[in-house]
Each structure stands twice: as C-alpha cells, then as structure tokens.
Amino acid sequence: MARKPPSRFLYRDGVGNAALIAGIVAVVCAFIPFVGDFIAVPAGVVAVVAGWVGLGRDVDGTASNGREAVIGAALGGVALFTVFLTFATSSL
Known part of the structure; x- marks a missing residue:
C-alpha cells in the first residue's frame, strides 16, 4: 500500500508570519528618529532571519x-538599509 505524502498545510507557518510582522514593525520604526533605531535594527534582523527560515x-x-x-x-532588509543610510548621513 502506498504511503500518503505529508500534508503541505501544517502548523509550521508561524515563522513566515513572524517575519512579515517584524518586517512591518522595522520599516515603520526606521523612520522614527533616535528611538526608532533601537527598535528597527533588532526587528529588521529578526525579520531577515525568520524570513530565511520560513522560505526554507x-x-x-x-x-x-x-x-x-x-x-x-x-x-527587514529595507529597514536595516534605511537605518544604516540615516546613520551614515547624520554622522558626517
């Protein structure tokens, strides 16, 4: 008897959703001066890593x-680039 392939829709979708939420938070906070940088950088890193895991x-x-x-x-990458760009231009 042939085995049934595993279902594609399992409860493993949380990482992709976390990447999307962290990416949105990171982009929004990237445009807030000073305080937003402390939120955007960790959220951007979480978004990139979770997106990589979710894609895998x-x-x-x-x-x-x-x-x-x-x-x-x-x-998340856009937010990290924005924070880097604003940091580089403001430190000149």
Whole structure:
C-alpha cells in the first residue's frame, strides 16, 4: 500500500508570519528618529532571519507561506538599509 505524502498545510507557518510582522514593525520604526533605531535594527534582523527560515520551510514543503516570509525578509532588509543610510548621513 502506498504511503500518503505529508500534508503541505501544517502548523509550521508561524515563522513566515513572524517575519512579515517584524518586517512591518522595522520599516515603520526606521523612520522614527533616535528611538526608532533601537527598535528597527533588532526587528529588521529578526525579520531577515525568520524570513530565511520560513522560505526554507516553504521549499521543504512543511509550510505554505513562502511569499510572506520573503516579503518580511525584504522589509527587514529595507529597514536595516534605511537605518544604516540615516546613520551614515547624520554622522558626517
């Protein structure tokens, strides 16, 4: 008797959702002077790492929200770049 393949929709979608939420928080906080930098950098790093893990789970077939993981990682990268750019221009 043939084995049934594992279901693609498991409860492993939390990392992709976390990446999206952290990316949104990071981008919003990246444009707040001074205090936003302390929130945007950790949230951006979390978004990039969680997006990477979420995309890996989507490729493995254990998650179904690879799009959200990639968008969250991209938003986290944009936030980190924005914070770096504003820091570099303000320290001149």
